[in-house]
Amino acid sequence: MSKYIVTSALPYANGKLHIGHVAGAYLPADIFVRYLRLKREDVIYICGTDEHGAPISIKAEKEGLTPQAIVDRYHKSIKESFDGLNIEFDNFSGTSRKPHYDLSQQFFTELHENGYITSKITKQFYDEAESRFLPDRYVEGICPHCGAEGARGDQCDACGKLIDSITLIKPISKVSGSTPVIKETKQWYLNLPKFTDQLKEWLDTKTYWKENVRNFILSWLNEGLIERAITRDINWGVPVPLDEADGKVLYVWFDAPIGYISSTIEWAQNQGKPELWKDYWLDQSTKLIHFIGKDNIPFHTIMWPSFVMGQNESYVLPHDVPANEYLNLEGDKISTSRNWAIWVDEFIKYFDGEYLRYVLAVNAPEKQDNDFLWKDFQNKINTELNNVLGNLANRVFSFSKKHFDGLVEKPKQLSEASQTTLKQVNELSLETDHCYQSYQVRKAVKTILDIARLGNRYFDEREPWKAIKVDKTSVQETIYTCCEILRVISVVMTPILPNFMSQLREIMGIKQKPLWEELTSNPYPLQLENIRRIFQKVEDNQIEEQLKLLQENALANKEPERINFKELKPEIEFDDFMKLDIRIAKILTAEKVKKTDKLLKITADIGGKEIELIAGLAKSYSPENIIDKKVVMLLNLKPRKIKGILSQGMILAADDGETLSVLLADKDIKTGSEIG
């Protein structure tokens, strides 16, 4: 029997958990693990929070807390959300713990010693007031691409471009507010190209991987791998274990996947068997399975295997990486920043967490992005869980209670109808087995529903409410057969709804923990007890309430009519301002620049003279929208050629990240008027 290590992508500890996370990486893994346990497989389910990186330290500084305090807060919040959904890890660690530091440093050291890491001198901003290097996200300035203010060093929120941070115009340190200087610094790079052949060879054996995953990897490999920096100049992270790297830490994406191993080490220690983790990670027959969202595919199939290949120890490589697609919400992308999400901690205040498990399982984004609709949620809970499954249990149990005081015995002989039904049930249960094995959760649930439908049909055909008047034995047989169906469901549905199924079994008087092998056992007679409905319906007003909440949250999030105050740029002299030549210009013609999304080619009258320029306005202004407008234009900026056209002016426009708005004069004023 082979061993399994199942992991889910480490959730980042700077925010709460939403249903998209759950649908993509955590629920499918939990279901798979629970299935393996039903089959008595040797499996450990490992996870933890990803606790390093600049976003966490920025959040900490904003709130005046230590990074550790932020991490602790979200670690707790995320763990509680998992608990509310009965997602149970064998170990849920965090990457800011000691064993993780030790192991991550070891990974780095061995890669370094084995010649896979090289160092390079790069230029980076340095804050002299704080005497430290500034990571990209700690620097703000004018975006060199779109000219928007408040662009972070790694990316501009306004235009979404990635930025080489030292190209930022008028940079400001977010730490001290001073202007940073550019200094040289040494960073260490992982030589990914060196792994190319080994990776290709290894990936060639993974013919059984999901198609979407394979396609993704192939395009990556074809484009060619490049060296990647794996160190950073910040003080929150795992210190780089080199004397010359004082004050530098490992980049968060380097240390995060190592958390899978360090969390297992922590687990082994908690078991009182500190060496136990080796039985899993160092045994080449162990099946290591990473459940992730599709955005994580390159890390888990290219980078992470490379780290492992460069080690002295033979850690096991991923056996499978069943990545899921995305979950949308009410037709729109889930978005944390727009607060368009269903947060798990909110959800479990209103509904049983296993309702969410059910709907996310039956609607899992396995091959395609899927949509979560509240109306659909209600529908599935009511018509499938309540009407089909819940009602089957209730009608059978009530009937038994009424006529046999809840005692269910196995008949000596079964009619052909009952035998046929049970045979069909058996076939369907085998099908669910196959579904679970191949990560087809939605099909598994549908098949289980078919088992319940079979039960309802059988019950109807047997008409026990008529038979009870003439033939009690036949009714006993009916109830027995239906209980068999429910017993099968109580096992095969356990991965999806562990707690509800345990309630079902409790009612049936089955004490043992569910195991797949019990499908062929005979626990009769059974004494039903404490008969009750286990599922409740979701009412219309509950759904309306949630829809309203969703809209309100999204609106509340938009509410601030202003952008948070940013530090002003350094003072300038009046003369500096006077250097700018800004005038009112009238747009004469405008047309889209071919082969671009954002660019407009514009001619403008600046007061008896025509100029030509390029403006990045096309996302907000169509040509006819802008023609004839009298805009504010900076005219003495050094002209630059864009797309073969010499751009001789810059239309001034404001950008809040969503809307781009050109500046217009308040009154009708003559073209060419100077501004000052």
Next chain:
RNA sequence: GGCGGCAUAGCUCAGUUGGUUAGAGCACUGGAAUCAUAAUCCAGGUGUCCGGGGUUCGAGUCCCUGUGCCGCUACCA
């Protein structure tokens, strides 16, 4: 503009390597039943499989092309 993905019933989605008459659930209509949470069961589908072309004995599936949407990427003085 480049690369990749997607497009199937009113809705949410399945459709394995090309192979009978393209499916499921929900919704809808009619009927049966009254044990059960008004829950169940039976019956009911004229869908340009996004449009157009091609390969093939045969295309939802493969190829070309057009359109629309999504992701990454480029252009923003």
